Amino acid sequence: MSTHDPSGPESEGGDKPSFDKQQPPQQGGGTPEGTPSDPYGTPPPTGGPGVDGPGAYGGTYGGAPGGSPFGQGPQGRSPYDQPPPGYGPTGYGAPGGGPVPGMPPLGSWPNRILARLIDYLLVQVVAVLLVLPFASLADRSGSASAFWLACALYLVYEGVMLGRDGQTLGKKAMKVRVAMLIDGSIPTQSAAWTRAAVFILPAVLCCAALWWLIDGLFGVFDKPYRQCIHDKSARTVVVSTV
Structure with a gap:
């Protein structure tokens, strides 16, 4: 006759497993070590695209400390904090600095005014000489014609000269020249003629x-x-050639 008591506790090696020893079910498809692997719980690698690695994003937002969505520029600064080209210690208005780095300083007002005066007188003399044979000195009938001719000559003179090397004869004498504001190059034909026309x-x-x-x-x-x-x-600027 069996002496087994069904109401008694099961032994360690009994037929029925012990419910006290069963491991809890794993959530989210756990790893072999039993560690839950939540796909939303693992933070992405740090750094934004093009900063710490291709395709990486920051632990906060966008890859920049503090949650900036724009990433970081040089020296840990946002690229939007960088000054535009041409500014800074050698930029506009700086002592000895031209409009863009490497460009000579801006031309002085005395030199610019004298250069313009020289050009005007040269063109006016040519215009008077051309009109003089057809003018009447008694009633000054040639004065208006000389002015109109001088304006036409000056337009052509300045447009051609500035488009060639950025200098008229007056500007050469006063050591200044016209340059494109963006990079200091010789004015384009469009810029040269626009400047003269205006x-x-x-x-x-x-x-x-x-x-x-x-x-x-x-x-x-x-x-x-x-x-x-x-x-x-014309988007030009006058600089010194000294």
């Missing part, structure tokens, strides 16, 4: 003295490029 055509259509005064004063108060209206329209 200087001359309003003077022909309206009062010449008043227009040239407004144009010049605009450059005096312009900071930091010292651009007159004709420079603004």
